[in-house]
Amino acid sequence: MKQESYMSVETYSSAKQKIEKEIVRLQKQMKSLRVKQRRPVIASIVKSMQDNEITIEEVADAMDKSARRGAGAGSDSPKTSLPPKYRHPGTQDTWTGRGRPPRWIIDAESNGRSREEFLIK
Structure with missing residues (x-):
């Protein structure tokens, strides 16, 4: 069977x-x-x-x-870039002042310099 x-x-x-x-x-x-x-x-x-x-x-x-604020997070609109707020006098590198500070700002502050010294006027 x-x-x-x-x-x-x-x-x-x-x-x-x-x-x-x-x-x-x-x-x-x-x-x-x-x-x-x-x-x-x-x-x-x-x-x-x-x-x-x-x-x-x-x-x-x-x-x-x-x-x-998060409602538009997935939108297709492109992000606009911000103008730089800080500039390194030697290298001319810039930073908007948003997000994690660049190494040159961190190093300068650890050596006693003020962030305001790098403001773009």
């Missing part, structure tokens, strides 16, 4: 049910892990808010502003 190489409907349904139950169990486990992971982060945020006397309203307002 020839063995059938396909799965019977009953076997398929049973296997599918077992897999679906396992998926539900794993999803619950993942949710539990997320809650455990987030708990200390939330506690830290609450403590920082209390230490700095920050209200929930202030956080909500900051989140709203952040969401509005």
Whole structure:
């Protein structure tokens, strides 16, 4: 007698049910892990808010502003470049004053020089 190489409907349904139950169990486990992971982060945020006397309203307002600022983040409009604000007198390298300061600014400040010395007037 020839063995059938396909799965019977009953076997398929049973296997599918077992897999679906396992998926539900794993999803619950993942949710539990997320809650455990987030708990200390939330506690830290609450403590920082209390230490700095920050209200929930202030956080909500900051989140709203952040969401509005981020709304256009994926837009296709090209970024406009800013004019330079600082210039290195020797190399003529420039910096807009935004983002991480260039090495020449960091080095000059560590040697006691003022950032204002490099302002473009």
